[in-house]
Amino acid sequence: MTDQLILEQQDEAGRAAIWRARRSTRTYRGRAGFTLLLAAVTFLVVAASAQHIGGYAVSQGVSSLIAALPGIVAAIAAAFVLGMAASAFLKSLAASRNDDVYAARALGDEASTRSWKALAWIGALMIVTGGAWFMVVNDAAVSRTFFDLALIRDSVGKVLRAFGTNILIFSVSAVFILAWALVIALARTLPGAAGRPLRVLAIAYGDLFRGLPAIITIYLIGFGLPLTNLPFLSDLSTTSYAIIALTLTYGAYTSEIYRAGIEGVHHSQVAAARSLGLSHAKTMRYVVVPLAMRNIIPPLMNNCISLQKDTALVAIIGAIDAFNQAKIIAANNFNLSAVTTVAILFIAVTIPQARIVDKLSERDRRRMRAGG
Amino acid sequence: MAFVEIDHVTKHYDALEVISDFSLAVDEHEVICLIGPSGCGKSTLLRCVNRLEEISSGEIRIHGDRITGPGVDLDRLRRDIGIVFQGYNLFPHMTVLENAVLAPTKVLGMGRREAEEKAMAFLERISLSHKANDYPDRLSGGQQQRVAIVRALMMEPMLLLLDEITSALDPELVSEVLDIVRDLAAGGMTMILATHEMGFAREVADRICFLQAGKVYEQGPPAEVLGNPQGERTQAFLRSLRKAGRL
Ligand SMILES: Nc1ncnc2c1ncn2[C@@H]1O[C@H](COP(=O)(O)OP(=O)(O)OP(=O)(O)O)[C@@H](O)[C@H]1O
Ligand SMILES: [Mg+2]
Numbered sequence: 001m002t003d004q005l006i007l008e009q010q011d012e013a014g015r016a017a018i019w020r021a022r023r024s025t026r027t028y029r030g031r032a033g034f035t036l037l038l039a040a041v042t043f044l045v046v047a048a049s050a051q052h053i054g055g056y057a058v059s060q061g062v063s064s065l066i067a068a069l070p071g072i073v074a075a076i077a078a079a080f081v082l083g084m085a086a087s088a089f090l091k092s093l094a095a096s097r098n099d100d101v102y103a104a105r106a107l108g109d110e111a112s113t114r115s116w117k118a119l120a121w122i123g124a125l126m127i128v129t130g131g132a133w134f135m136v137v138n139d140a141a142v143s144r145t146f147f148d149l150a151l152i153r154d155s156v157g158k159v160l161r162a163f164g165t166n167i168l169i170f171s172v173s174a175v176f177i178l179a180w181a182l183v184i185a186l187a188r189t190l191p192g193a194a195g196r197p198l199r200v201l202a203i204a205y206g207d208l209f210r211g212l213p214a215i216i217t218i219y220l221i222g223f224g225l226p227l228t229n230l231p232f233l234s235d236l237s238t239t240s241y242a243i244i245a246l247t248l249t250y251g252a253y254t255s256e257i258y259r260a261g262i263e264g265v266h267h268s269q270v271a272a273a274r275s276l277g278l279s280h281a282k283t284m285r286y287v288v289v290p291l292a293m294r295n296i297i298p299p300l301m302n303n304c305i306s307l308q309k310d311t312a313l314v315a316i317i318g319a320i321d322a323f324n325q326a327k328i329i330a331a332n333n334f335n336l337s338a339v340t341t342v343a344i345l346f347i348a349v350t351i352p353q354a355r356i357v358d359k360l361s362e363r364d365r366r367r368m369r370a371g372g
Numbered sequence: 373m374a375f376v377e378i379d380h381v382t383k384h385y386d387a388l389e390v391i392s393d394f395s396l397a398v399d400e401h402e403v404i405c406l407i408g409p410s411g412c413g414k415s416t417l418l419r420c421v422n423r424l425e426e427i428s429s430g431e432i433r434i435h436g437d438r439i440t441g442p443g444v445d446l447d448r449l450r451r452d453i454g455i456v457f458q459g460y461n462l463f464p465h466m467t468v469l470e471n472a473v474l475a476p477t478k479v480l481g482m483g484r485r486e487a488e489e490k491a492m493a494f495l496e497r498i499s500l501s502h503k504a505n506d507y508p509d510r511l512s513g514g515q516q517q518r519v520a521i522v523r524a525l526m527m528e529p530m531l532l533l534l535d536e537i538t539s540a541l542d543p544e545l546v547s548e549v550l551d552i553v554r555d556l557a558a559g560g561m562t563m564i565l566a567t568h569e570m571g572f573a574r575e576v577a578d579r580i581c582f583l584q585a586g587k588v589y590e591q592g593p594p595a596e597v598l599g600n601p602q603g604e605r606t607q608a609f610l611r612s613l614r615k616a617g618r619l
Contacts, residue, residue, distance in 0.1 A: 012400055016435040019530060022452065023437050026445055105443025 025095065025104045028112040032085070032092040035115040035122075039078075039085035042122045046078040049129045053136050070132075074125065081121040088114035148337035155329045155338040162325035163345050166311040169239055169321070173246040174304060180251040185258035191280055202255070209252035215313050218245040222317030242314035250307050257299045261292030298364070301357045305350050312346070373436050375400040375562060376421070376531060381430035383416060383586075390416050391586040393430070401560040405573040405594075408583035409609060414566035417583075418533045421564065422453040434531070451479060454529030458536040460520040462508040468495070469504040472523050480527070487526070494522045498552060514545030521552055532556065534565040538572075550576075570613060574598050582606045 050071025057067035088111045095107035135143045187195075187202035209217065222241040226234050236244075265288050273283040315324040322342045329338035374397035383391040390413045398404055406414045419425040421432060423439065423446055431440045439449055462471050472491035476482040482490075495501040498518045508516055517537055524532060534553065538546045550572050556563065557576050567573050573580055574594040581591040582603070590603040601607050 015400070015530060019435045019452065020437055022448055023439075023445070025443070102438055102441060102443075106441065107443070109443030 025101055025108060026112070027092045027095040027104070027108045028115060029092045029096065031115045032089040032111045035118050036082075036085040036089045038122050039082045039118055042125055043075075043078040043082045046125055046129055047075050049132060050075050053132050056136050074128065074132075077121070078125055081118050081125065084114055084121070085118040088112075088118060144335075146336055146340050148335050151329075151333060151335055151337040152341050155326065156341055158329065159322050159326050159338060159341045159345065162320055163322035163342070165239060165314075165319060165321040166308075166323075169242050169246065169311045169314060169319075170308050173243045173250065174307060176243065176247040177250045177254050177307070178300075180247055181254035181258055184251060184255035185262060186284065188255065188259055189262055189284075206252045206255060209249050210256070212249070214246070214249045214310055215316060217249050218242060218313055219316055221245040221248075222314075222319075238314065238317050238319040241317060242311070242319055246307065246310065246314075250303065250310075254300070254303055257296050257303060258292065260299075261296035262288055264295055265291045294364070298357050298361045301353060301360070305353050305357075308350065308353075309346060312342070374398060375402070375435065376564075377433040377436075378417075378421070379431050379433065381417075381420065381432060382428045383413075383420060383425065384428045389586060391420070391427075394587060396581065396588060396591075398562065398564065400562055402562055402578045403557045403576055404564045405577035405580045406564065406566045406583055407568070407570070407573060407580060407609075408589075412583040413586040414583060415535050418455065418535050418564060418566055421531075421533055422450055422455050424455075447479075451475075451527055452530045453533065454524035454527060454531070455533040456517070456520050456524050456535065456537050458539055460508075460513075460516045460540075462516055462520055462523070464508055467505050467507055468500070468511070468519050471508070471519060472526050475523070476526050491522070491526060494525060495519075498522060512545060513541045514548050517541065517545075517549050518552055521549070525556075530562065532561055532563045534563060534567075536566050536568065539568055570598060570610075582609065 054064075054067045054071040058064050091107045091114065092111035095104045095111060098104040098107060135147075184202050184205060187198045188206070190196075190199050218241070221244055222238060225236070225241060225244075228234050262284075269287055269291060270283055273287040274280075278286065311321060312323040314321055315327065318324070322345060323339070326338040326342045330336050376396075376398040378394060378396040378398075381391055381394045382389065394413075394417065396404070406417065408414060416425060420427050423444070427440055431438050433439065438444075462468075463474070466474065469488060469491055472494070473482075473484065473487040476487040476490070477484055492501055492504060495504055498521075500515060500518060500522075503511060503515065503519075508519070511519065517540075521534075521537070537553075538549050541549065546569065550569070553563070553565070553572075554576055565573075565577075577594050579591060580594050580597040582589050582597060582601075582605070584603075584605050590597060590601060590606045597606065598610065601610060
């Protein structure tokens, strides 16, 4: 069956010619031209918007320097992007004029990268400009309602103090959740017939509290337990009820994360551990859980962020957290700017964690690449 | 002008120089076997040739056309250079046939029916047509590796890179994979193989290159390099293989 596996045969010169024909030089003229056009439009839109919005801000009594500054920055950025697009287009032209194929390829490559970069900037600038318009249309209704700077300044102290409650609820329940969820997850992964009763219980718990909206759990526990007259349980603070409710809800979610991590550990690892004589418990303790931990840290952190935000739900049972405090201020002033303060606080504490999650996932990806 | 010219290529990973000032010219229809101790840079070199790895300096030319450096259309380049990995890397969510027709239909725009006919013809020749609609996990290692080779051949590559394609296989499965390579060599396919199968290298290679610390330490026809090695390192390497009963 010689030469049957190769379908076409040609002489060497023919093949070399085919090879070279396929190695054409790409100049990316279309992409660069389109980018240039778009960059020009963006520049016009940004400049016109900056002038209009700045003028409006001045008419509202904002000092002309502060009003003009964002517009100037945006316009400079747009001009810079226009320059980038123009240089991409010039590179592309130069690429098609250059007779040296390698130089032409390098120019084409640069044209392509610069075009993509410019396109990304164009997208960002357009979105920011759109946002700016949203703030000023209808006589700046949006910025007046949400961003009354004087009110934000006055309310920040009170709101910040109330935010302490959120942090307390968050940190205590986070610790409880991590431990409680591990218990549930281990119960769910108990092997064999002997493990069945606990397994079923754990499944039922998970189904119940994942199905139940967190706000309802908080409501039922916060208002229900005090009515039961049970010793101890009926006279806790609202903060404690919030912690119990969040632990129950998030315990169910988090145990699923643990379980996915535990079951994601390849069965060959379990086989290796069991073959060395380690019991199920010891296999879990020394091999499976440590391996699972690596994979679940990013989703756990995401859960953490989500928990932090859900601490605002405790407002419903009357705990004076930051959101509740802000609502009181908002009701007294007919303006939501104090709530904006809370929003900013939540975002500010979340961002660092979001970045950590990104870092961890990136590290994992790198390790996967190195391994593969 | 040789078909593939690897010209003073150097490759670092950070401070570690994996390939140092490496030069090799491969003619059309030539079969080159790269041998050498583990970690000497065989896989890295192959991955540089189809630019899965970027070289640090030097250049690689094919038919005189430089394929390293900026602006080379990599997707087009890789259509013409096939590579088969040690771990097969078949797509587990596709059947054998789907694995084979994916690239021709999605990259070359070949019609589905035409691609399937072509794939079936290949599978017929490696006696695997009855497995066409099975998923890879139902195949033995040797069968999977043969499908992986077919998947590469579907693109009608001008150059085929084979990286230790038998080292994950049981000894009795090795020969069925090597049969294909033997056929390809007889059919005139230009190939660069990294291999630990000295017996096979002796039989199929036009030239054997012994790599040592990222350089060609010794090269020549199989009979000379394996039968009468000149270099001290080559001799030591072959002696250790002989001691392990693998030569
Ligand atoms: N991504 C990487 N980062 C850092 N070093 C690497 C990387 N990939 C490979 N190396 C190093 O490069 C060297 C050559 O590796 P390569 O895989 O090419 O060896 P090889 O000759 O194929 O070995 P083997 O016969 O075991 O397959 C090794 O020392 C290896 O540790
Ligand atoms: Mg290797």
